[in-house]
Amino acid sequence: MYVHNYDTVIIGSGLAGLCAALEAKNAGTVAVLAKLYPTRCHSTAAQGGIAAALGNEEPDSPEWHFYDTVKGSDFLGDQDAIEVMCEDAIRTVVELEHMGVPFSRIPEGKIAQRRFGGHTREFGAAPVRRACYSADRTGHAIVFALYEQCMLKGVEFFSEFHVLDIVVEEGRCQGVLAMEIKTGKLHAFQAKATLVASGGYGRVFKTTSNALASTGDCLGMLFNRGVPLQDMEFFQFHPTGIYGLGILITEGARGEGGVLRNSRGERFMERYAPTIKDLAPRDMVSRAILTEIKEGRGIDGKDYVYLDLTHVPRKNIEERLPEISSFCKIYLGIDPAEEPIPVLPTAHYAMGGIPTDVDGRVLRDEKGETIEGLYAAGECACVSVHGANRLGCNSLLDTVVFGRRAGRAINKELKGLRQGNIKKEIVNQVFEEIDRLLNSKGKEKIGKIRKQLQQKMMEHCSVFRTEEHLRMLLNELKNIKERYRDIGLKDTSRAFNTELLEAIELGHLITISEVIAESALRRTESRGAHYREDFPKRDDENWLKHTLAFKKNGSIEFAYKPVRITKFQPEERKY
Amino acid sequence: MKRYIFRIKRFNPETDQAPYWQDFEVKLEPMERLLDGLLRIKEEQDGSLTFRRSCAHGICGSCAMKINGRNRLACQTLAKDLPDRVEIEPLQAYPVIKDLVVDMEPFFSKNEEVMPYLINNNPPPERERLQSPDEQKRLVESITCIMCGSCTSACPVYWADRQYLGPSALLKAYRFIFDSRDQATQERLKRIIHSHGLWRCHSIFNCVEVCPKEIDITSHIAALKRFALRKGLKG
Numbered sequence A: 001m002y003v004h005n006y007d008t009v010i011i012g013s014g015l016a017g018l019c020a021a022l023e024a025k026n027a028g029t030v031a032v033l034a035k036l037y038p039t040r041c042h043s044t045a046a047q048g049g050i051a052a053a054l055g056n057e058e059p060d061s062p063e064w065h066f067y068d069t070v071k072g073s074d075f076l077g078d079q080d081a082i083e084v085m086c087e088d089a090i091r092t093v094v095e096l097e098h099m100g101v102p103f104s105r106i107p108e109g110k111i112a113q114r115r116f117g118g119h120t121r122e123f124g125a126a127p128v129r130r131a132c133y134s135a136d137r138t139g140h141a142i143v144f145a146l147y148e149q150c151m152l153k154g155v156e157f158f159s160e161f162h163v164l165d166i167v168v169e170e171g172r173c174q175g176v177l178a179m180e181i182k183t184g185k186l187h188a189f190q191a192k193a194t195l196v197a198s199g200g201y202g203r204v205f206k207t208t209s210n211a212l213a214s215t216g217d218c219l220g221m222l223f224n225r226g227v228p229l230q231d232m233e234f235f236q237f238h239p240t241g242i243y244g245l246g247i248l249i250t251e252g253a254r255g256e257g258g259v260l261r262n263s264r265g266e267r268f269m270e271r272y273a274p275t276i277k278d279l280a281p282r283d284m285v286s287r288a289i290l291t292e293i294k295e296g297r298g299i300d301g302k303d304y305v306y307l308d309l310t311h312v313p314r315k316n317i318e319e320r321l322p323e324i325s326s327f328c329k330i331y332l333g334i335d336p337a338e339e340p341i342p343v344l345p346t347a348h349y350a351m352g353g354i355p356t357d358v359d360g361r362v363l364r365d366e367k368g369e370t371i372e373g374l375y376a377a378g379e380c381a382c383v384s385v386h387g388a389n390r391l392g393c394n395s396l397l398d399t400v401v402f403g404r405r406a407g408r409a410i411n412k413e414l415k416g417l418r419q420g421n422i423k424k425e426i427v428n429q430v431f432e433e434i435d436r437l438l439n440s441k442g443k444e445k446i447g448k449i450r451k452q453l454q455q456k457m458m459e460h461c462s463v464f465r466t467e468e469h470l471r472m473l474l475n476e477l478k479n480i481k482e483r484y485r486d487i488g489l490k491d492t493s494r495a496f497n498t499e500l501l502e503a504i505e506l507g508h509l510i511t512i513s514e515v516i517a518e519s520a521l522r523r524t525e526s527r528g529a530h531y532r533e534d535f536p537k538r539d540d541e542n543w544l545k546h547t548l549a550f551k552k553n554g555s556i557e558f559a560y561k562p563v564r565i566t567k568f569q570p571e572e573r574k575y
Numbered sequence B: 001m002k003r004y005i006f007r008i009k010r011f012n013p014e015t016d017q018a019p020y021w022q023d024f025e026v027k028l029e030p031m032e033r034l035l036d037g038l039l040r041i042k043e044e045q046d047g048s049l050t051f052r053r054s055c056a057h058g059i060c061g062s063c064a065m066k067i068n069g070r071n072r073l074a075c076q077t078l079a080k081d082l083p084d085r086v087e088i089e090p091l092q093a094y095p096v097i098k099d100l101v102v103d104m105e106p107f108f109s110k111n112e113e114v115m116p117y118l119i120n121n122n123p124p125p126e127r128e129r130l131q132s133p134d135e136q137k138r139l140v141e142s143i144t145c146i147m148c149g150s151c152t153s154a155c156p157v158y159w160a161d162r163q164y165l166g167p168s169a170l171l172k173a174y175r176f177i178f179d180s181r182d183q184a185t186q187e188r189l190k191r192i193i194h195s196h197g198l199w200r201c202h203s204i205f206n207c208v209e210v211c212p213k214e215i216d217i218t219s220h221i222a223a224l225k226r227f228a229l230r231k232g233l234k235g
């Protein structure tokens, strides 16, 4: 057992964690723990861009961005937080450029911008070029620049350290317990401030654009320690995943002129969103695709539609979308400049997560009380700027803006925080749990249980939901939990035991799935990504509020809190 | 579905004296990835089979391994392109930790030697620094590197000299030296011109052959050499 003491401990080396680290380093020692090598975080996979109203290619304003984000969120986003994000977007992107991010450029040398879903000028009049990009490798470009800056600044990285527990005890966060994967040894990191930046959890679903490592471990850990999870019923399905694989084709492909077509060759989005068509928000486009398929207009009667780029100039595809062209060539054997791409919605982004205020402080309840020493930012957090549906390019922005703000809050508050202290009992509990798992001789295989879980979540809790299906799912989840108690592991070694880690991840996936299903069952309305066929209308009178799920005495309890509305009153959402 | 034999080199540091080969039978659809096969073996046959993976579509750089004698990404190798018998080993020239997992520290640490960060000491302007599309395009190939380690592992110069910077670190040096915004060219050239640096590259092209992102690494290194020559920095 190794004990480390740091001022700040950050879980996750995605964009949120890296930005926070750069700030927190100004005030003291920082350790970043990540279960993968730092640059292998899933931020690296982000393709399309980061939103900021730079106005480099055409007039734009932060206020329009603010409005679009509120409307995109189906009015569930907290407007004070959204305003903070959109106002800070320009400074953020400029600062990223100064740190070395190799953005694509326009002839005058400024950062190039393209269209993206739901981003408009003049409050919905027409699409606007707001997405700043580096071809279709924007996430990769930003991650490397920030990681390199962290290196320069002397941030310490603990790569391939898998966090097993976040110790929230005696009303505050004391630090974290982690396993050094290479050796299997346990390390305690005691901290004044702990920041969770552990990313998304798309792996609760069968078809997803998320990495195999996107398992939401930290949400499971915190939930088990009594921290609430907010708005978990809202999970975004991105309209254009490669059919059969779920690999993402960025919305930037439609931003560059690509259109969706059904079996009749019809550009069907014209019917669903007459003004901005294929660039409508993702929840609407995903439902439109599945409706086309349901009504028999899938390609060859099958369950996919086409994303057609064949009319986009080859040069634009090669220069601005090289990565997705290469995916099409490798995984489908097609050239997107010649042939349309078969696509189907894929589980993509978690709007819900750990509730925080605009400075990343984690909230313990619906009244807004915070937990001393605990912060969260990025996809794992819920500020909430995305409400019921995130707009494309707003997530990278969220990670950078709120990662930085959390880091700054830590700077300010560090002086008043005591060094955390992780008690022996807690360490022993974790040791025992590891030993129990290593010696588990049950008959169930984790891979099979995981498959069943992902399949059932997809069947009953994806784009369309009903009470009947959600109840079926909850029953399935009971059975899955039973089976999970009876798992057996083959690998009993300590060093690099990925089977053990997968077993632990599976436990968290099950917990999160339950919270998603229970939250979805209770919300008897349709809003953004949460669509209830049995309650197809948005119901502002009863449901203009955030869900908070708590674990209490072994079961899940709920509380709700109002949405903060400052500027834009809820209106019908038409595009 | 077609049946394949995966012949995998295994090693568990806690129980094995030396690596050994083990055969697994696995069925794959033509468009499935070799990674799908490994995941299936782990799920259904042997949970102890150990390899790195995350993104599953060639962007995180985790799953490089030697497949039928050549370094590739498991997630970018499709079943339809495989023969019936597939030999799978860890990347060569890095210490093996377990099964297909190698210690990448020697590889990553080389990158740190070339000062892999933009240095510009002018006060930052109000808005972005300007860079022309052509200046930016010069960097495009070099910034697509995913740090998978395939190139350095396949480099005969590196096999002979473990202190050699290797293709990926030199590519990183290129990425900053040729960035119109960077001002640390001199310092960086010093970091790459030494007895284990730039001039050790003999343009063997193994790196180019294996790079999963199809980066023409050797031509980037050649550009660095020409640049160094012009500055009178030979050998």
Ligand SMILES: Cc1cc2nc3c(=O)[nH]c(=O)nc-3n(C[C@H](O)[C@H](O)[C@H](O)COP(=O)(O)OP(=O)(O)OC[C@H]3O[C@@H](n4cnc5c(N)ncnc54)[C@H](O)[C@@H]3O)c2cc1C
Pocket (backbone or CB within 6 Å): A011, A012, A013, A014, A015, A016, A017, A033, A034, A035, A036, A038, A040, A041, A042, A043, A044, A045, A046, A047, A048, A049, A050, A051, A138, A139, A161, A162, A163, A164, A197, A198, A199, A200, A209, A210, A211, A213, A216, A217, A218, A248, A250, A348, A349, A377, A378, A379, A380, A392, A393, A394, A395, A396, A397, A399
């Ligand atoms: C394919 C794809 C394309 C996207 N494109 C865009 C886009 O163009 N624009 C946009 O705005 N958004 C995009 N998004 C969304 C956006 O990329 C993500 O929401 C964002 O990058 C998340 O960043 P993060 O820092 O929160 O987490 P991540 O980048 O996912 O990082 C999570 C970190 O936590 C670590 N971690 C997790 N669990 C543990 C544990 N138990 N112990 C230790 N470490 C742990 C991981 O190792 C990793 O370092 C895209 C998403 C996907 C999947």
Ligand code: SF4
Pocket (backbone or CB within 6 Å): B144, B145, B146, B147, B148, B149, B150, B151, B152, B167, B168, B171, B207, B210, B211, B212, B213, B214, B215, B217
């Ligand atoms: S240059 Fe190519 S082979 Fe080398 S590390 Fe980068 S991506 Fe991998």
Ligand code: FES
Pocket (backbone or CB within 6 Å): B052, B053, B054, B055, B056, B057, B058, B059, B060, B061, B062, B063, B064, B073, B074, B075, B076
């Ligand atoms: S799993 Fe990410 S590169 Fe293969």
